[in-house]
Amino acid sequence: MKDHRASHPLLPNLDEELVRVMLEKIGAEKVDDLFSDIPPKLRLGRKLRIPEQSPEYTVRRELLATLSSNKTPPSSVCFLGGGVWPHYIPAAVDSIASRQEFYTSYTPYQPEVSQGMLQALFEYQSLMCDLLGMEACNSSLYDWASAAGEAVRMAGRVTGRKKALVGGNVGPGRRAVIETYTEPMGMEVESVSFDASSGRISLEDLRRKLNDDVACMYLENPNYFGVIEESGAELAAEAHKSRALLVAGVDPISLSLVKEPGAYGADVVVGEGQPLGIPMNYGGPHLGIFAVKDLKLARSMPGRLIGMTSPISDPGRSAFTMVLQSREQHIRRENAMSNVCTNQSLMALTAAAYLSTLGREGFKKLGESVIANSHFAARRLSRVKGARSPHFQGSFFKEFVVSYRDAKARSVFRRMSARGVLAGYPLERAFGLGPEAGLFCVTEVHTRDDIERLAVALEGALA
Amino acid sequence: MKEFRQARWDEPLLKELSRPGRVGTLVPIEPLAHKNLKDPSLLVPASMRRERLELPELSELQVLRHFNRLSQMNFSVELGMYPLGSCTMKYNPKVSEAIAGSDSMRQAHPLQPDETVQGLLSVFYQLERYLSEVTGMERFSLSTAAGAQGEFAGVLIVRKFLHDAGRPDRDEILVPDSAHGTNPASAAMAGFRVVKVPSDSTGQVRASSVESLVSERTAGMMFTVPNTLGLFESEVEEVCDAVHKAGGLMYYDGANMNAMLGHARPGDMGFDIVHLNLHKTFATPHGGGGPGAGPVGVKRSLVDYLPVPVVSRKGERYVLDYGLKHSIGRLKGFVGNSAVLLRAYAYIRLLGGSGLTDVSSLAVLAANYLWKSLDPEAFPVSHGQGLRRKHEAVVSAKSELSGSAMTIAKAMLDRGMHSPTVYFPLIVKEALMIEPTESEPLEMLDEYAAGLNEAYKALKEGSLGEVPKNTTVGRVDEVKASHPLTLKVHW
Incomplete structure (x- = not known):
């Protein structure tokens, strides 16, 4: 560290006098001594080849100018x-999502100071369960595709079976991610064909392909072509006959008019929460929805769950905290249901704000x-x-x-x-x-x- | 001691605030599209029509009040010190929010043709160059959504590389006992058996113990440097050598990169694969649990294995490149957490190369200073007593009472400061893991250390009483939370 560098707004202790005070307490002569435990040959020993600092104004002006070359509304x-x-x-939704109290906090490990985020996530879980017709919804995964990947993995885990059937009319990106997620488990992904005229999944082909090896059938409704799968109940019944799970992937906006997956027999619902008040953002951050019908499955599901409880000293009052943490990586390590840690909580909160604003x-x-x-x-x-x-x-x-x-x-x-x-x-x-x-x-x-x-x-x- | 009282609003649930007929916004309706269409919902086939839809009914102001009140019951970096170890809760510059909040970012669709998003792609391309320079890697894929997904990508690269080399029998990944839980979880997700590497009494991994654990079955090792005790692993180079000699690959968990910027690079230490947590080291907001971004970088020989897409340059144009020959495939539906990437780029520009180096110098300075400001009787360290800390320090809350770490953590909440991470790493009893970051002014470090020292004294003297008492709610009933389990409310 140079001795006479100018101050920087992000570095309040970049000051010769303060550095001296701190070094004195530590018992070191210079800042470099704090890095003496790194073997000399591993020290970089030169400056980073990154241009020097710019003031906020310059960064803002340059980046906005660069971004303005993107073709987005109103130029397209x-x-x-x-x-x-x-x-x-709605502007109200943006305003809520922009509260620093929410977005500069982290995982609510200390529930007593994090009731705001915890209650908001609990409300999200409740709203989504109603919308999807499910009994438990986690407080977010990365996006629809990775949620679909996790769902098929969970189906493989709970059934002990090695095959996943996937609608031939699902999004190719989701299909690709499912394959990446499940390949290490030795799972095989097979397509169920769709009717060339209607665009809907072929019930006959599903019947043909279902057997005792099938862990789940993954369908999207509406499917990638935008077409509504009319035979949800029949598809679910077929899957259940073979004791396979039905996993439905949804655009939550469609559930304003289309029957909730829980009502036609889906066991697991995944989906993309982006349309619930989250900007398209050239691909993210978005919101992976993951919910299950059977509470028993909740114990096998990935991701964080918020539960309702009380303060110990005040059983009449409600309070919120993370629950079923024994499924998660920080407790279970290699036996965890998933490795997910950082999720998309802010997006889940945004979705709750959006759903309550629209009503x-x-x-x-x-x-x-x-x-x-x-x-x-x-x-x-x-x-x-x-x-x-x-x-x-x-x-x-x-x-x-x-x-x-x-x-x-x-x-x-x-x-x-x-x-x-x-x-x-x-x-x-x-x-x-x-x-x-x-x-x-x-x-x-x-x-x-x-x-x-x-x-x-x-x-x-x-x- | 300063007085602190967190807000408490006794805020009801949305459903309790709801009253039939209220709306928070009006939806745009195009009259022409509704012409000759009595009931648009009849366009949905009868078998699939929704019969019942329950959502809260509130006015716009009611919604805002509800969430604004919740926000007041949530502690955050911009309210107070938040030294949650391993999480790097630094300040997130406001200008990054302004830039990422621009319409040209928010309204860009990930399937737009590349030629319509050249500006954004050029930023990603440049960001990748910066991340490569900081880590000593050849290339990065920016597509992974968080640190754990970066780890998953990394071990999938190990897996595919070994399969292609005809060695699918290499099915073991070494993970130190001090590692984050995500490491063993990611390795297991990728189909590996996890072999635990014990740390020695100084809290470090010795090359000799790695040598004794590697075999023909070794696929690689996941290694966090500095480790979760905040210690630089002094035998990192020898560890890399041992794993390489055995035929495995070395994976660098970049969770603690905030100590290393401009000082040392994983690529120079011998690592083959790296992930970075942009929400930690590169100052993007943690969002109450997420989003983050966890780009994964590799040395030259592994570039073709990166998850797709990557951003490539073809002549004067930037493209989303799906054409890597041996790619492990896709982990995310679209490009990546682009708005997070953009913020990280802005942060790098605000600091520049020397500024980033200062970040690590000052983060390390702060961690050591805070540690040395603690009463050594109250907060002894269990490992590596004489060693310097890097970005964080882990101490034990010494007391005859068990649960002392948690009690002290709660006492800190009462002072309007967030607690350290507690009970991690698992190898330390009554662990308090403190990562102040470079963002905290010296005065705040002093206040925090004084808070910890006083809390300990009060605990020891039995004068602490119930903690926390100044927070929105008192100690939460964790037992009741699971029995019975309430994961939602019914309408």
Whole structure:
């Protein structure tokens, strides 16, 4: 450390006099002595090759200038979905999520000073259980994909079986993460095909593939194509016949109108909580939802759980604390249910704020607005020459697939993007649709003008 | 002693505040889309229509009051000292919030074409260069969401590398007994058997004990340097050699990197794989438990094994690159915790290379100073008495009473300061793990040390009484919390 460096706002003790006082107490002559336990050959012995400090103003100005080259609203309009969706975030929700008391705290290891975060997370768990029709919801995992990975791992653990069935119409990113998470357990992931006309999972194929090796069936509802799986109860019943778990992956916004997974037999629900008041943030931080129907499963689930209790001296009053910690890594180490420690608590709190701001009426209206707008847009795109919209016959919620008679999805995607319309994320060939196709997402944020702009952009891209 | 009283609002649950018919916001409705559509919910097939939806019904102000009151019952870094050992609860610069809160960040969709997010990708590319420089690694993947996910990625790299080398029989990972619980948990998740390495009486891992534990089955070792006792592992190089000689790879747990910036680099010590906790070392807010970001970095020979995507440069353009030949695959649905990465980048720019080096110097200075300000009779150390500490110090709360560490922790809460981490690492009795970080002014370090010393004295003299008493609630009933288990409220 240099002796005469100027002060720095982040380093209150960067001061010759203070350093001297501290060294004296420690019994060292210079700061360097504190590092004398590092063998000399391991000392860096040079400056870091990182540019020197900049004032806050400069950093802010430069970074905002760099970021402003991103194409985001209002310089573009976004119709992308696939697991992250554009929704409006009420200002009140942002205000709550921006409270430093929440965001500069950490895991509530000392419950007596952390009742605020604990109660908020308990409220999140309660709200999500109601929304999902589940009995226990943890206080967050990283995102939908990793939650799906953990769910399949849990299914393997509790059933002792080695195969996971996965809908052929689930998000490719989620599928990939499930494979990464389960491969070390020796689990095999097999696809259940979908009906080419409706886009829904084939019940016959599920029947064919279910057997005593199957730990779980993972489906998404709505699925990656935006199509609602109509036979939830039948799919669950089939899985249960083979004593496999049904794991449902959801976009929570859809549950404003669509039946909660607990009501059609899901044993585990995972999902992406991002649309509940969390910005898209180019991929994160988001919110992994993880909930189970049977409280017995709660003892095998990953992640932190908050429970309600009382202060010892005041049994009539409520208080909150972390529970079932014996599942977790800091207690159980290599026998823990998961390695997760840092999670996405702030996002869970945000989701609780969002759900309570919208409320029962607002959340239902939101669902209606989303489904009406997306169907309106799909109809409008059906009038675009060379486009089949929607490609699938199955009812959809906020996303739908459009296929192109003779255009490459990737070039349609790029051409629309060049016109400031981010839409039509290309569907992977692996889906085997035949024609090339893209995924479109329409929500409450889109106006008729936005949708017209989308149609014109698609027309231009297909022309 | 200063008076402290934490707020207590007796705030009801949302459901108790609810009254039918209230809303907190109006949802935008596009009239044209609703034309000729009597009931949009009928677009959902009858078999899948929701029958019952219960959510609280509150006005906007009621929602705000509820959560603002909760926030007042939550201790945080910006309210007071929060020296939770191993968590690096430093100050998170406000400007990072302002930058990450910009619409051009918040509204960027992860599936946007690369050419529409060149600005952001250029920042990530540069961040990766900085992290590589700080650690002595060749490349990083920024995609992992937290430290534990970085660890999982790291051990999956070990696994895949050995499988590709025709050695799937190497199925053991060495983990010191002082390690964080995430280490053995991550190794087990990746299918490894965990071999515990004992620390010696100085709290360090000896190369000789590693040598005695490695075999043909050794896949690698996870090693935290400095360790959870706050001690630099003096035989780290020899340990790396021993594992390498046995045919294994070395994994560096970067949880304690706040002691090392600009002083020493894991890459130079012999590590092959590293993860960093950006929410610790690089000052991104801990969010009441998360989010974080846990980028994973590797030496040149392992670059192709990194989780995808990575950010690559092709000519003048930056791209999300999914094309690494031996990649362990994906661990997250999308790019990564991008808004966290952006904050970490801003932090590095605010400090620069010399500033980062000062961060570690001052963090180490603070930890040693605070330790030496403690009454040595009250707070002896069980390991490495004569050794310097790095970013944190672990002491034992000496008392004839068991549970003294927890009692002292609670007494600190009464003073408006957060407690140290208690009862970790597991190898220390009545452990108090104190990590003040470079953020705390000297005056605060003095106040904290005085608080600990006085709390001990009061405990010993029997004058402490019930603690905590100035917090929102008194000691919480942990037994009742599990019997019966209440994980939600019913509507």
